[in-house]
Amino acid sequence: xQQGEExxxxxxxxxxxxxxxxxxxxTSINNxxxxxxxxxxxLVHLILIRSNEREKHSGRLRxxxxxxxxSSSLLITASRAADTASYFCATDPMNTGFQxxxxxxxxxxxxxx
Amino acid sequence: xAVISQKPSRDICQRGTSLTIQCQVDSQxxxxxxxxxxxxxxxxLIATANQGSEATxxxxxxxxxxxISRPNLTFSTLTVxxxxxxxxxxxxxxxxTSGTQExxxxxxxxxxxxx
Numbered sequence: 658x659q660q661g662e663e664x665x666x667x668x669x670x671x672x673x674x675x676x677x678x679x680x681x682x683x684t685s686i687n688n689x690x691x692x693x694x695x696x697x698x699x700l701v702h703l704i705l706i707r708s709n710e711r712e713k714h715s716g717r718l719r720x721x722x723x724x725x726x727x728s729s730s731l732l733i734t735a736s737r738a739a740d741t742a743s744y745f746c747a748t749d750p751m752n753t754g755f756q757x758x759x760x761x762x763x764x765x766x767x768x769x770x
Numbered sequence: 771x772a773v774i775s776q777k778p779s780r781d782i783c784q785r786g787t788s789l790t791i792q793c794q795v796d797s798q799x800x801x802x803x804x805x806x807x808x809x810x811x812x813x814x815l816i817a818t819a820n821q822g823s824e825a826t827x828x829x830x831x832x833x834x835x836x837x838i839s840r841p842n843l844t845f846s847t848l849t850v851x852x853x854x855x856x857x858x859x860x861x862x863x864x865x866x867t868s869g870t871q872e873x874x875x876x877x878x879x880x881x882x883x884x885x
Contacts (some may be wrong), residue, residue, distance in 0.1 A: 660814075687853065687872070688872055690873065698879055699862060699878040701876075702873050702874065703875055705872060745813070747813075747874075749872060752850075756803075756866040756872060757815075758803075760814075761812060763812050
């Protein structure tokens with residue numbers, strides 16, 4: 658399977674703490690994206706980082722990408738209870754067709770008040 | 771961005787029956803995709819819905835089981851045929867944007883339980 662791996666599978670923290678999730682993938686990519694899913698509902702796009710970028714910020718989110726290690730991390734700073742959700746990385750592999758995303762296994766984040 | 775709706779939002783079906791899921795987008799889009807998310811699992815791409823031509827299926831998914839229609843640039847349907855309990859999943863459609871934006875926007879999903 659080409660599916661990416663994420664760790665940890667589950668993460669439980671207190672409000673105000675930072676949360677870090679890691680994603681590893683298997684093939685060369687055009688870009689890597691992070692999505693959030695609340696309680697088995699639709700996915701919300703968080704951030705996209707292209708293969709020639711190393712770091713990107715969006716509000717409380719910081720994403721890094723290391724293409725030599727085929728890995729990425731998502732950092733959520735000053736977490737809130739509303740950040741409780743599942744987080745998925747998704748890669749857009751090279752040479753597989755336009756936007757055919759491959760999703761990682763996901764991290765379930767629980768932020769307690 | 772695109773606003774996507776799916777019908778039904780959930781359903782409980784008997785084995786051996788079929789269910790058609792609708793996906794409606796508020797703007798014309800080139801790429802539409804269908805994903806399956808089995809309980810507690812990640813998303814797996816079923817197929818790319820191509821307007822005016824047959825869908826392109828991923829390995830492990832076949833047209834007889836998951837027929838797809840794409841009659842225009844704002845609408846698609848996915849049918850789950852001859853259902854078994856193993857088909858119990860969330861089915862999500864998504865749309866892709868062309869040009870320099872690679873983001874996909876997802877519908878709210880259809881939660882299917884097959885008894």
